[in-house]
Amino acid sequence: MIRNLRAALPALLCVSVLALSSCGKQKATDTEMKVDSGEAMGVEEPLESKAIGGIMEGRTSGPMLPVYFDFDSSDIRGDQVSRIQVNSEFLKNNPGVNIKIEGNCDSRGTNEYNMALGERRALSSKKYLMNLGVSEARLTTVSYGEERILLHGHDELSWAQNRRDDFVIQE
Template sequence: MMRRISFGLVALAALVFMFTGCATVSTFKPVDLNPKMKAGDLVQKTDNLAVLLDKSASMDQWYAKPPNVELANHLTHAKNATRNMAATIPEMKLNAGLKTFWSDQTAQIYGMKAFEKNEYIRVIDGVGFPNGKTPTDKALLAAGNDLKGAAGRSAIVIFSDFDEKELNTKATIEAVGKLKADFGDKLCLYTVQVGNVPGAKAIAQQIVQAGACGDYASADELANPAAMAAFVQKVLLEDAAALKAKKAAEEAAAAAERARREAEEAAARAAAAAKASKGRDILGPVHFDFDKSVLRTQDRAILKKHVEWLTAHKDAAVLVEGHCDEVGTNEYNLALGERRAAEVKKYLVNSGIAASRISTISYGEERPFDPGHSDAAHAKNRRAEFVVK
C-alpha cells in the first residue's frame, strides 16, 4: 500500500513539474544602474521602448542549459529574459510598450505609456500558452505604428526562438526595411534568442543587420545579471564620457567641414576677383573733364584700340562702368556716370561692336580710383572703366 502511495506521489510531482514548467521563474538579482545614472556616468539615449514577445507554437519547445538555465519551454525562458530586462531598467522617463505575437495575431498588453516596473512585470507574468505560427513581420509593423509620432529615439527588442520553420524570414526583413525607411537612425532593433534552434541565430542577426542599428543577444548569456545590465545599457543608455567624446568628435568634424566650405568659397571668390581683375586689366580706362560726359580726343584714341581688341575677340562681352569724383550730390553723380558709360557704349557701337555685347552701369562717386580730395585725385576718378567677360 505504501509503495503504491509513494509511486502516486512521484507521478503527481512529475505532472506538477510538467504543467508548471512554463511558469518557472529563475532566480535573478538585477544590477542596480541607478547609482551610475545619478552620478552622471550613464545618460539616457532611448526615449521609447517597444518589446515584442513571441508566444507562437515553436515557443513550446523545451530547453535547458545547466547550470544557469533551468529546464523549461522557450516561452518561459523568453518571459524570464523579458522580466529580467524590466527589472534591470533604472529609474528614468521611458515610454514603453509590450506586445505578444502568435498565429498571425498581435496583442498590445502594455502601453505605449510611461514605464512602471511592477506593472510591466505583472503583465509579463500573465502571458499565456504558446500557439500558432510566428508573425514576426506583423509584430514589427505593429510596433512601428505604436512608435509613430513618438518624440526622441526608439528601440524595438524581440524575444523569440527565431525558428525558421514558423517564421517568414523574407517578410520579416521587408518589415525591417520599412521601419528603417520610416524612422532612419531614430530606431534601433535588438534581438534576443531563446533556445538553440538550428539556424535561428543567423536569422536573429540578419534582422539586426537589416536594421543597421542595434545588436543580437542570447537569452542564455542574459541570464547573468551583469550581462543583462550591459544589454540594458546598450539599448537604453549611453556612457557619458563616451557621449561627450562622440559629441566633441562630431563638433570637430562639423568645424572641419565648415572650414573646408569656407576655404572653397574663399577660393571661389578669389578666383572670381582674379578673373574680374584680369578682365579689368585688358582694356584701360578713359577719363572725362569735370562735369562732362563728352569724349576727349586722347580718349577716342584709346577707345579705337579697344574697338580693335573687341573686333578680334568676338566672344568677349564688356561691361562699361561710369565713375565720377566726389563733387556734387550722389544722385547727380549717378546720373553723370550713366551718361559717361552711355557715351562710351555709343562710340563702340558706332565703331562696329554689337550693342548686345556691351552693358553699362554707373557707380557715381561710390568707387573712387583715388580716395584723395585733391584736384588730381578728382581727375583720376572722372572715368569709365571696362570689365571684359
Template sequence: MSSKKWVYLATSVMLILGLGFSGCSKKVPETVPPPPQFTETEAAGVTEPLDTEETGIMEGRTSGPMVPVYYEFDSSAIIGEQVQRIEFNAEFLRDNPDIRIRIEGNCDPRGTREYNLALGERRAQAAKRYLVNLGVSPERMNTVSFGAEKLLLYGHDEISYAQNRRSDFVIIN
C-alpha cells in the first residue's frame, strides 16, 4: 500500500472516531425534587385545607381560607379529593354571604394558547357550577380564564404541571 493511501486511511479512521466520540455527549441526569412531606392525616388519606391564618401559606393565588381545586391533565372534572376542597370553599362562602369571588381557571403550559384559554374557562365554569349546586348564589361569582398565562411554577416536570392545573378562588370585595 502506498504511503498516500496509508495517510488517507489513517486520517479517515481518526476523523470517524473523532466524530463518533464527540457527537454522542452524555445526557445530564435531571434533578429529582424531594418527595412531598405529608402530615399524619394526609398519609392516612385524609386531606384537609391548610390553615392559612396559622401558617401564612396560601396555595395558588386563592384567597385564604379557601383552597384551589386541582385538575387532571386535559380535564375540567372535579373528582377525588378535589371534591372535599370545593365543598370546603362552598361552606366558607355559605357562612360568609357578603363575600364575592372570582374563579380563575389555569392550565399548565402544554397546548396552544387558544386551547389553554378554553380549558381554563371550562375549569372555572365547572367550579362555579359545582359551587352553585352546593348552594352558593351564582351572582356572587364571576369567572375568568388565564390559560397558561399566569404560571405558579415554571418547571417542565409533572409537579410543576400539576400545580398549574387549577382553579383559584379570589375574594373581590
C-alpha cells in the first residue's frame, strides 16, 4: 500500500499544480494599468541622505566614526584618537544629540568575557569623550559582546572589524 501511495503521490501533485494554476485571474493590460494623472504617485522625495541619524560605517550613526580596538584590549589606540575627536566635535556642535556607545568584540573568548570586554571598551570611549568636554548626561553605554558582529569570517580582518565601539544617535 505504501508503495502504491509513493507512486501516486507525484502524479497527484502534478495534477494539483495544474488545476490550481488555471484558477488565476487574468492580468490587467498595460493600458488598464496606466495612470493619467500624477496624483497617485505621491510626493517626490530627495535621494540625498541626512548626516544625522544615517549609518556611515559599521553601525555608527554618521558623521561619527566607530573606534577600533586591539585584541583583548579596551585602551583607545593612538590611530583611533582622531576618530574619537571627530565624534567629540560632532557632539559639541550638536548639543541636542545624545548617543549610545555600543561596545563590541570579536567571536573569540567566552560570552561572559566578551560582554565584560565590550562594556570596558564602551566605558573607555565614554571617558575619553567626557575628557574632551562632552557631558556625561548625553552618553549611555551598552555591551553587545560578540552578539552584533559585522563580519562573520574567521580571519584577522573580520575580527579586527568586530572589535569596535559604535556611536549611535538616540532618537
